[in-house]
Amino acid sequence: MRRTNLSLALRHLRTNGGRSRAQLAQDLGVSKATASALVGELGQRGLVRESELHRTGGAGRPGLTVDPDGRHVAGVGLELNTDYLAAVAVDLRGRRLAETVRHLDIADLRPAAALDAAADLVGPLLKELRADGVTPMGLALSTSGVIDHAAGVVTFAANLGWRDVPVVSEVRRRLGLADDIWVSVESANQLAAVAEHAAYGDPALTELLYVSGDEGVGAGIIAHGRIITGASGFSGEVGHLPLNPAGTTCRCGRTGCWETLVGFGAVVERATSPGDPLRDHSVPLPRRIDELRSRLAAADEDAHAAIEQLVVDLTTGLSVGIDLLNPQVVVLGGWFAAVGDLIATPVARALEQRQRDFGSVVDLAVSRLGALSSATGGAHFALEPVLDDPLLAPKAST
Amino acid sequence: MRRTNLSLALRHLRTNGGRSRAQLAQDLGVSKATASALVGELGQRGLVRESELHRTGGAGRPGLTVDPDGRHVAGVGLELNTDYLAAVAVDLRGRRLAETVRHLDIADLRPAAALDAAADLVGPLLKELRADGVTPMGLALSTSGVIDHAAGVVTFAANLGWRDVPVVSEVRRRLGLADDIWVSVESANQLAAVAEHAAYGDPALTELLYVSGDEGVGAGIIAHGRIITGASGFSGEVGHLPLNPAGTTCRCGRTGCWETLVGFGAVVERATSPGDPLRDHSVPLPRRIDELRSRLAAADEDAHAAIEQLVVDLTTGLSVGIDLLNPQVVVLGGWFAAVGDLIATPVARALEQRQRDFGSVVDLAVSRLGALSSATGGAHFALEPVLDDPLLAPKAST
DNA sequence: CGGAATTAGTGGAGATTCCGAACGAATTGG
């Protein structure tokens, strides 16, 4: 009961920005007295704090702005990707407190070794946070593949070669985490969508589609301000959308999958001839992307032609998502973001032209979070328990 | 505060089925005393009632089952479609109290005349409900096209030829409705999805995709048990999904739209030769479907070939929705349902084969609600205010 | 068959938490 109201108040302040107690009371439909009490309790826990005067311009006594604070509670995100681990900590204000990336080929390791490495990365980070007086409230792991959320198990992750790995309990054990810290696994692309959503920080933005490509292509969907996970956490699997029955054969055996049109490998094949070093899969993806970029800078005709085709094919696939979901914003991530400066404008123009006929408009944006996107989203996600129940936050000594 | 708990209790009983007070207390995390009080208050308003003993098999005194009742509060749905009006009333138990369909070519009428006809249809229905002691709590209008929900205006509906018609206020005025009855407009396909979702009545079913075809094709999405409306209520516009760059030209000017593959007109074109009476657009759609069916029964080869192709193309488009949303169930409506007995099994088999590779499984179902689907969904939707605030229901005299 | 154990529902005491009204404080505008 009180919890619910505290949660509502904190969420409201966080998404809609700081405001006076009186304003908050009106927004939440409670009395001023109640709003004061709620703010008081949130303040005791360091989740909000008063800042300067809140002048409205009109007559009357100005209020004291109550801003979300929460600098000493944090969420932590940890991404387990094919060729790197990334950890990010974010406090309740949305400020990034820490970030670490470690490159290593997880696909070459056994799950146990990979989880060891992950624990080695996050353990010090948690210790550091605690040393700074910050309490980590949750830890969200990020992987791709099939996830059993309830059990905290990665059922199947093709890119890591994992099957039935109980990541939540394993990470818990390795880090020696107490029960008061919440640990979960979520889909990498869905968390990246959360990160992009949080990066906007606009309360009116509730419908967002995040599309990321590397070798494969994946998407994350935010609707009504929440992640759409699907029945088995398997939403956003757009890599094999059948977009061209006359297209090339995909590694999945079918023809014309979106991945065969806009995956990095597919574009490189169109931009190069057999034997080209750019086609070498053993080179890390960031370096291959750099190489492609330098060829584009050097006005390589084949590369430019491939990018032009990418614009067309990207538009086609995005149209599918837009028609189905009608988002306000589409965010491009992964290697699409790496060539965002080249493709964003033409894709946006093509989308606009297409969607105008159908009455809906959509903004196109390019992710600026890079490899940290999914971990950042995890960090935000890991704060959910505090937002749901602010009483979980420890009483501040400061 | 109390309202919230009443709402939670009523929703819980409705979605999870009747149970004892003690059970309810445990489920909601409140004390037994509170659960008793809540049930008492809901009972006073006729929203729940006690039925027989609730034996669990174990030791101890058996409880009295508390079942959702609400036979004297109703939601009403009214669909405005191209060639018919349909109205449905549903009580809180989910029982259909009334239904009316009236065929008329709305596209030929001015909006004012169409709204007159709609009011003539619903007015008597409301009167009848009231005469039976049933209080209509809400009225949901259903149209296709672009809808401004907040204003209650149909901004643009291609099939009706409407532009900026303030349907909510107009219907309110014509029916002389008081402020205590809630009126809204929603998208036809989204409401149909609600109806299918409600028809299942399974609390575990929260992710559903409804796909309906007639001349055009549309979808409705339920995720987390709620409608996904999209940024401007324009989600589920799957008619122009670009599925074949080498396909035929669509009326929208592009090529290979899904509509050109699975729309009724498209299939008929493949099943007939020029000049065939089946191609006559002036014949009402149900009759044309009947004619196609009788040709199929007569083993018309072209018709069968067209249906076989439909199976392939339907599978392709459904795969798109499944990959993106990972629903538990896909429900086919509209003319797809009219040929459901012929296509459901092969489509389901094709989907199963495809999805198995991706780790997700999905059920395929055929709608049995026919032309009433959208109005039925509207009726369910119109009950939302009572579920949100059970205190709105009048105290029962019975 | 009968008492012990177990579970359901109710009533009352006490504690929380909310609201409304009243009041002092801080500011604008004339």
Add this chain to the structure above:
DNA sequence: CCAATTCGTTCGGAATCTCCACTAATTCCG
């Protein structure tokens, strides 16, 4: 400088929840 206005706090009263005790109804088991 004073009226008007708005902010935030305080305090009494009301609503509502929880806890605990108690009765009721049933199963279990000797």
